[in-house]
Amino acid sequence: MKRKILIIEDDFTIQTQLKTLLSGNGYEVFAVTDFSQTIEQLKEAAPHLVILDIKLPGNSGFEICSQIRAFSDIPIVFVTSSNTDMDELNSIMLGGDAFITKPYNLAILLAKIAALLKKAGRFPQTEILIWKDAALHLESSRIEYKGQTAELTKNELKILYCLFKNAGKICSRNDIVDFLWDNQLYVDDNALSVNITRIRDKLAAIGLVDFIKTKHRQGYTL
């Protein structure tokens, strides 16, 4: 079952782009269209998480937050362009779970959403990714193939995670480096090549030869 997220945001571009981004990351996304009927629309959509702007036509995000809290304890992520401590404090006092200021870092936004959903306990995340008989164990940082395993470093695990997530598609070098940076691993282009070579050696040692393919001028693929 897909996790449902409701976006309460009045800026149309942000609303549609957030929709695109979140559905691209495997969520089912709704947006409130009529701000006089916010609560009704929320009840109808029954989301697992709410993304709430503070400045809205009609009722402010704070008011909506307290209205939601009156009947539900779903995670609420405040997103706002004003970053005063008063607003942050207010949002926490009213029961908001996270406070993110615009322009938000998308990696952080996605990570917060995932963490909150995980904390809400409804959706245990898969800790093992599988592609063509190879299993990537995220918790123990290993890759397993036909009974043989290889230990991975932090960088190698994240690179493989990125490739596994997009298995079958091409990941450009830039995409991989972007992903690593979002995970606080500041790897540059040269270091990426070194890491890929090392991963290939490790994979070859457990019998996975030519698992990562190079697409000339495009990137890598599994």
Next chain:
Amino acid sequence: MSGKQYLKNQLPVILINLLGMLALALFLTASDNPFPAVLFILTVWSMVLVLSLLIFYFSRKKYLNKLLDMAEQLEERYLLPEIMQVPEKADEQVFYQIMKMAEKSMLEQIGKVQRERREYKEYIEQWIHEVKTPITAMKLLCENNRSSFSREVLAELEMINQYTEQALYYARSEHAEKDYFVHEVSLCNVVHSAIADYKYLLRQSNMTVQIGDIESRVYTDEKWVRFILNQIIGNAIKYHTEQPVLHFEATKTNDKIVLSIRDNGIGISKSDLPRIFEKGFTGQNGRNGKNSTGIGLYLCKRLCDKLGIGITADSENRGTTISLIFQMNDFIIGVQD
């Protein structure tokens, strides 16, 4: 009050008295009084005159000195009429009235200027909050449509965002105390989020980011420190050289934690170093056409002062190290234990 000036002002009184003396002397001599008696009367008269002049002079001087003292001790001098006694003399009361009028118009002017400033500041803050909506929208558009083109736009957006943040903090730095929220902050998190703010610019300049041991916790306001780090990282990008490196490291001593940010950029010349935190100072690098504004480090210093963080800069011709010094006083350590 100078005695000479006072004597000059009293000239009419003295002249009238002298005339009176002359008239009396003539009258007395004409009515056959002996010369010594006339001389005696005249001497008494002049003694009374001199004495009264002296008494008046010193009492005036005392009163006026007190007033001067009062004015000097006042921080806002124009408020003097509020605390001085209402004078008794008719002409002084007129001056008092004039001072009151001047004070009132001064207060009105100050009030007006303050109101205008506040309104302008509020407008700037509101504007910045509004401009963040399109910045966010553009960022989302670019992230959803990744290409080499959108990456460049994202880098430019990071610059725009930093400039708007700078304006926001500049507007706020005056009343900083109203807007900070000191709590336990993980240095590691702040550094990572500050780097994330410059992700595309750092990548564009091929910066190698090295993170040393920064697993410390400090008591401060997170978003202010993030802003300060943003300025420092921004400088490292602006003044980078070939194969740029940016290194973060935290060292802990007894009562303080020092976060140093080291780059291998063009550095700061020895003569400029003492002045880099001054407002509008651009120095050698600025003259070499690096588009310096002299605002970034000035703001850093100002915010650091408000937050009680020490900030120092060091440069050995090539490369710059900026250190942020977080105090860990006994009280905080006590609370932690």
